[in-house]
Amino acid sequence: MTIPELLFPDAGEVKRYGFTGTESADDRDQELLEAIVSFLPEHSRAVVGCCIGVDAMAARASIKHGMFVHAVVPAPKKKIDPEWQAYCHTFEECPSHPGWTDSEEYMFRNQRLVDLSQVMIAVPKESYMVQRSGTWATVRRAQHAGIPVFIVPLLTDPDKVKDILFQQHRGQAQSALLGL
Numbered sequence: 001m002t003i004p005e006l007l008f009p010d011a012g013e014v015k016r017y018g019f020t021g022t023e024s025a026d027d028r029d030q031e032l033l034e035a036i037v038s039f040l041p042e043h044s045r046a047v048v049g050c051c052i053g054v055d056a057m058a059a060r061a062s063i064k065h066g067m068f069v070h071a072v073v074p075a076p077k078k079k080i081d082p083e084w085q086a087y088c089h090t091f092e093e094c095p096s097h098p099g100w101t102d103s104e105e106y107m108f109r110n111q112r113l114v115d116l117s118q119v120m121i122a123v124p125k126e127s128y129m130v131q132r133s134g135t136w137a138t139v140r141r142a143q144h145a146g147i148p149v150f151i152v153p154l155l156t157d158p159d160k161v162k163d164i165l166f167q168q169h170r171g172q173a174q175s176a177l178l179g180l
Helices: 003-007 027-038 054-064 102-116 134-144 158-178
Strands: 016-021 045-048 068-073 090-093 119-123 149-151
Touching: 016 054, 016 102, 016 134, 027 054, 027 119, 027 158, 045 054, 045 102, 054 068, 054 119, 068 102, 102 134, 119 134, 134 149, 149 158
Parallel strands: 016 045, 016 119, 045 068, 068 090, 119 149
Antiparallel strands: none
């Protein structure tokens, strides 16, 4: 049984995978995103946030693997990948909210990512939950919404992605069976 079959037994349904992750990722980390995307079902859709780092890498990897990519552009443009439009098929721009901080604007964008996703894949810098982190805040929002979340920390060896996804899937399945 493959990862997609385990994660989503109804192979006929197209799934939307949201990506969230650190802006600290650089070109050396592209292989990790390629490995993650390679395990997603054919004809999946990616939902990305347009910023530098994991957002941009997830979009590039998704395009490379033939996925449809939808981008959610945050109102603050300071952290936007300069080439984001080359790596998406469709996009939406979040409105600016007068009086909001940049952090609040990014949280609005992150909520939109959660709203559009059926599964969230997080690639945080840390391997433990952090309170003041947009990536981890998005993970918490997805969990609160009941969306399955798969976490692959940035420094993960790309060859270990399959094991991590299987292990997390088993943990989620056991939690569901136990009513947790």
